[in-house]
Amino acid sequence: MVNKKVVARLSSYRTALLRFHELGFVKVFSDTLAEAVGATSAQVRKDFSLFGISGNKKGGYQTDILIEKLQSLLGKDRVQPVIVVGIGNIGTALLKYRGFEDEGIRIVAGFDLDPAKINRKLKVPVLPADEMQDFIREQRVTIGIIAVPDAAAQAVCDTLVAAGIRGILNFAPIVLRAEEGVVVNNVNLQNELENVIYFVNTLAKQIKGK
Amino acid sequence: MVNKKVVARLSSYRTALLRFHELGFVKVFSDTLAEAVGATSAQVRKDFSLFGISGNKKGGYQTDILIEKLQSLLGKDRVQPVIVVGIGNIGTALLKYRGFEDEGIRIVAGFDLDPAKINRKLKVPVLPADEMQDFIREQRVTIGIIAVPDAAAQAVCDTLVAAGIRGILNFAPIVLRAEEGVVVNNVNLQNELENVIYFVNTLAKQIKGK
DNA sequence: GGATTATTGTGATAAATTTCACTAAAAACC
DNA sequence: GGTTTTTAGTGAAATTTATCACAATAATCC
Ligand SMILES: NC(=O)c1ccc[n+]([C@@H]2O[C@H](COP(=O)([O-])OP(=O)(O)OC[C@H]3O[C@@H](n4cnc5c(N)ncnc54)[C@H](O)[C@@H]3O)[C@@H](O)[C@H]2O)c1
Ligand SMILES: NC(=O)c1ccc[n+]([C@@H]2O[C@H](COP(=O)([O-])OP(=O)(O)OC[C@H]3O[C@@H](n4cnc5c(N)ncnc54)[C@H](O)[C@@H]3O)[C@@H](O)[C@H]2O)c1
Numbered sequence: 267m268v269n270k271k272v273v274a275r276l277s278s279y280r281t282a283l284l285r286f287h288e289l290g291f292v293k294v295f296s297d298t299l300a301e302a303v304g305a306t307s308a309q310v311r312k313d314f315s316l317f318g319i320s321g322n323k324k325g326g327y328q329t330d331i332l333i334e335k336l337q338s339l340l341g342k343d344r345v346q347p348v349i350v351v352g353i354g355n356i357g358t359a360l361l362k363y364r365g366f367e368d369e370g371i372r373i374v375a376g377f378d379l380d381p382a383k384i385n386r387k388l389k390v391p392v393l394p395a396d397e398m399q400d401f402i403r404e405q406r407v408t409i410g411i412i413a414v415p416d417a418a419a420q421a422v423c424d425t426l427v428a429a430g431i432r433g434i435l436n437f438a439p440i441v442l443r444a445e446e447g448v449v450v451n452n453v454n455l456q457n458e459l460e461n462v463i464y465f466v467n468t469l470a471k472q473i474k475g476k
Numbered sequence: 477m478v479n480k481k482v483v484a485r486l487s488s489y490r491t492a493l494l495r496f497h498e499l500g501f502v503k504v505f506s507d508t509l510a511e512a513v514g515a516t517s518a519q520v521r522k523d524f525s526l527f528g529i530s531g532n533k534k535g536g537y538q539t540d541i542l543i544e545k546l547q548s549l550l551g552k553d554r555v556q557p558v559i560v561v562g563i564g565n566i567g568t569a570l571l572k573y574r575g576f577e578d579e580g581i582r583i584v585a586g587f588d589l590d591p592a593k594i595n596r597k598l599k600v601p602v603l604p605a606d607e608m609q610d611f612i613r614e615q616r617v618t619i620g621i622i623a624v625p626d627a628a629a630q631a632v633c634d635t636l637v638a639a640g641i642r643g644i645l646n647f648a649p650i651v652l653r654a655e656e657g658v659v660v661n662n663v664n665l666q667n668e669l670e671n672v673i674y675f676v677n678t679l680a681k682q683i684k685g686k
Numbered sequence: 687g688g689a690t691t692a693t694t695g696t697g698a699t700a701a702a703t704t705t706c707a708c709t710a711a712a713a714a715c716c
Numbered sequence: 717g718g719t720t721t722t723t724a725g726t727g728a729a730a731t732t733t734a735t736c737a738c739a740a741t742a743a744t745c746c
Binding site: 323 | 691693694
C-alpha cells in the first residue's frame with residue numbers, strides 16, 4: 267500500500283512545508299501544497315489519510331504540526347548516519363554537500379580503495395575500504411551510498427550488507443542483488459538524462475510532423 | 477501511452493545489452509534481459525512491442541540489432557550536446573564524469589555566476605552565466621542540467637527556456653514551472669535518500685513488531 | 687444563531703501499469 | 717517430415733495508482 271512514490275511525495279511535502287514555515291505560514295491547504303510539489307489537492311489529502319494525518323475542515327493543516335508528523339514519518343527525529351563508498355566524482359559531491367546536515371542526514375565517513383583518496387583529517391574522513399566493515403559494525407550504520415564503478419558495485423553491496431547495512435542508495439548503472447529485507451534505491455543519472463533527451467526528441471518530431 | 481518509466485527501462489535494456497554484447501552474446505532472450513534490469517520477461521516483450529521491436533520466435537532477439545534499435549529510439553544516433561548550469565558539487569561531478577562521452581552525451585560547457593569557477597581553458601569550458609543565452613542559441617543546445625541552489629533554479633530555468641532549451645534535468649529540490657513543450661525531469665537526491673531511510677525504518681519496525 | 691462558504695476526508699470511479707496465460711511460429715530433434 | 721520444445725507476441729485480467737465528486741463539518745458572515 268505504501269509505495270516509493272508516496273514516500274517521495276511525503277519528502278517533497280516536507281521540503282515545501284519547511285519553506286512555507288520559513289515564510290511565516292501558520293497553516294497550509296491541500297491545494298497550496300499540491301501546487302508546490304506538482305500534485306493535485308486530492309492526492310495530497312489521500313496521501314495524508316494513508317498515514318493518519320488529518321487537518322481541519324476549513325482551516326487546512328497547521329504547518330508546524332504537519333512538519334512534525336512528516337519529520338517523524340521520515341525518520342527526522344534522530345540523525346541518520348550514512349556512509350559513502352567510492353569517493354570519485356559523485357562520492358565527493360555528496361561528501362561536500364552541506365545541505366544534508368540540516369536535514370538530519372549525517373554522512374559520517376567515505377571509503378575508497380585508492381590510497382590517494384584516503385584522508386582521516388577531514389571533517390568527514392575518507393577511510394580505506396578495508397576498514398569499512400568494522401566501521402559499519404562499530405558505528406551501527408545502516409544506510410550506505412554506493413558510488414563506485416559498475417564493475418565493483420555488486421561486491422561493495424555484498425560487503426555492506428554483510429556488515430549490517432540495511433538500505434542502499436546506488437549510483438552505479440546495474441541492478442544490485444541483495445537479500446530480502448535490504449532496501450535498494452537506484453539513481454541512474456544516465457537514464458535520467460536519456461529520458462529528457464527521448465522526450466525532447468519525440469516532442470520535436472511531433473511538432474514538425476503536425 | 478509511452479511514459480517515463482517505459483523509457484527508463486529502454487535505457488536500462490540498452491545498458492544491459494551493451495554489456496551482453498561485450499561478453500560476446502549474439503542473441504538474448506526476454507527473460508535474460510528482464511533479469512538483468514529487474515523486470516519480468518512479459519514486461520520486456522510488452523515494452524518492445526510498444527515500440528514495434530520484434531524478435532524471433534525461439535531464438536530471442538539479436539543483440540546487435542536490438543542495440544541498434546534502442547540507440548535510435550534513445551537518440552544515440554547523433555551526439556547530444558548538453559550544458560550544465562551551476563558548477564558546484566554536483567555540476568563538477570557531471571563535468572568530470574567520463575562515462576557520458578561513450579554514450580553520445582557531450583557536455584559542451586558549464587556555466588556559473590561565480591567568477592572563481594570560470595575557466596575557458598578546460599576541455600569542457602566553464603563560462604560566465606551571462607554568456608549562457610548566446611551560447612545556447614549559437615550552438616543550438618536543447619538540453620540543460622540545472623545544478624544551482626534551489627533559490628536560483630526557477631530563474632535559471634526561465635533563462636534556459638527563453639534561449640531555446642527544450643529539456644531540463646533538474647537537481648534543485650523545487651518544482652520548476654516551464655511552458656508546455658518543455659520537458660523537465662527532477663532528480664532529488666535528498667528524497668532518494670529519505671526514501672531508503674523510510675523503508676529501512678519501517679522494515680525494522682515490522683521485524684521488531686513481529 | 688441560521689445561512690453561507692471553504693476545505694477536509696474518503697468511498698467510488700477511472701486510468702495507468704503490470705502480469706497472466708495462451709496462441710503462434712520457429713528451431714531442434716528424432 | 718512430423719513431433720516436440722522453446723520463446724515471442726499480445727489480448728485479457730489483475731493490480732496499482734490517481735482522480736472525481738460529494739458528504740461532513742468547521743469557520744465566517746450577516
Ligand atoms: N559522475 C557522474 O556524473 C555519473 C553519471 C552517471 C553515472 N555515474 C555512476 O556513478 C558511479 C560513480 O561515478 P563517479 O563518476 O563518481 O566514478 P569515479 O570513477 O569518479 O569514482 C569511483 C571511485 O570508487 C573507487 N572504488 C572503486 N572500487 C572500489 C571499491 N571496491 N571500494 C571502494 N571504492 C572503490 C575508486 O577508487 C574511485 O575513487 C559509477 O558507477 C558511474 O557509472 C556517475
Ligand atoms: N551535492 C549534493 O550532494 C546535493 C544533494 C541534494 C541536493 N542537491 C541540490 O543540487 C543543487 C546543486 O547542489 P550543489 O551541492 O552542487 O550546490 P553548490 O552550492 O555546490 O553549487 C551551486 C553552484 O551554482 C552556482 N550558481 C548559483 N546561482 C547561479 C546562477 N543563477 N547561474 C549560474 N550559476 C549559479 C554557484 O556559484 C555554485 O557554483 C542544489 O539545488 C542542491 O540543493 C545537491
